Amino acid sequence: MKLDGLEPEPAAAAELFGDHIEKGRAFTTALARHGEELGLIGPLELPRLWTRHVLNSALVAPLLRPGRVGDVGSGAGLPGLVLAILRPDASFTLIEPMERRVAWLERQAAELELENVTVVRARAEESKLFDSLDQVTARAVSALRTLIPVTAPLLKPGGELVLMKGAGVDGEIAAAEKVIRRHHLHDVEVLVLGEGVVSEVTRVFRATAG
Numbered sequence: 751m752k753l754d755g756l757e758p759e760p761a762a763a764a765e766l767f768g769d770h771i772e773k774g775r776a777f778t779t780a781l782a783r784h785g786e787e788l789g790l791i792g793p794l795e796l797p798r799l800w801t802r803h804v805l806n807s808a809l810v811a812p813l814l815r816p817g818r819v820g821d822v823g824s825g826a827g828l829p830g831l832v833l834a835i836l837r838p839d840a841s842f843t844l845i846e847p848m849e850r851r852v853a854w855l856e857r858q859a860a861e862l863e864l865e866n867v868t869v870v871r872a873r874a875e876e877s878k879l880f881d882s883l884d885q886v887t888a889r890a891v892s893a894l895r896t897l898i899p900v901t902a903p904l905l906k907p908g909g910e911l912v913l914m915k916g917a918g919v920d921g922e923i924a925a926a927e928k929v930i931r932r933h934h935l936h937d938v939e940v941l942v943l944g945e946g947v948v949s950e951v952t953r954v955f956r957a958t959a960g
């Protein structure tokens with residue numbers, strides 16, 4: 751069991767996870783133990799597993815409604831499993847096509863006793879979840895120009911995209927102008943989360959389906 755090199759738990763972890771901190775720790779430890787061998791995280795990620803991955807995902811939790819949330823391309827469970835830990839009042843459908851990642855997500859959901867998680871093995875565009883979700887999250891899946899066409903159709907009218915993005919989000923929005931129009935998205939905005947709380951802020955592209 752190799753936990754050498756795992757970033758010490760930042761003070762912000764207890765603040766962001768609150769009553770759910772034990773599950774946050776259990777998930778982060780499991781990811782540190784098995785993430786590299788399962789190809790879920792890169793070999794250089796342990797020193798920033800908390801700040802760059804887990805806390806970064808946790809910052810999105812207050813944006814969620816107590817409804818049906820889909821996380822497209824959950825991979826290691828980021829942000830899907832972290833959000834399911836933090837928001838037991840919402841139900842989460844984790845959409846991931848790769849078998850090994852699906853097995854990881856199912857095992858973690860069981861070990862963490864997350865009764866609000868369903869894992870669907872599919873690409874989002876083949877997932878049969880069209881028009882069914884209140885919100886869709888995604889992190890590190892693809893640029894908005896290609897991500898919007900696979901995520902927006904999953905939303906009910908009035909539903910929201912809550913897509914985690916890097917510092918280049920404004921350029922991605924400019925390149926996605928046509929698909930934003932084609933998918934009738936409105937109230938498009940970029941939120942910067944975590945200033946003064948974590949060392950690396952998180953950007954979220956948020957938009958409402960027409």
Ligand SMILES: C[S@@+](CC[C@H](N)C(=O)[O-])C[C@H]1O[C@@H](n2cnc3c(N)ncnc32)[C@H](O)[C@@H]1O
Nearest residue numbers: 822823824825828846847848873874889890891
């Ligand atoms: C780079 S990983 C990121 C995983 C995780 N969201 C994270 O932040 O660590 C991208 C993931 O998206 C999945 N993926 C790619 N295209 C997808 C699609 N069309 N529908 C659902 N998942 C997809 C891949 O299988 C992969 O697990």
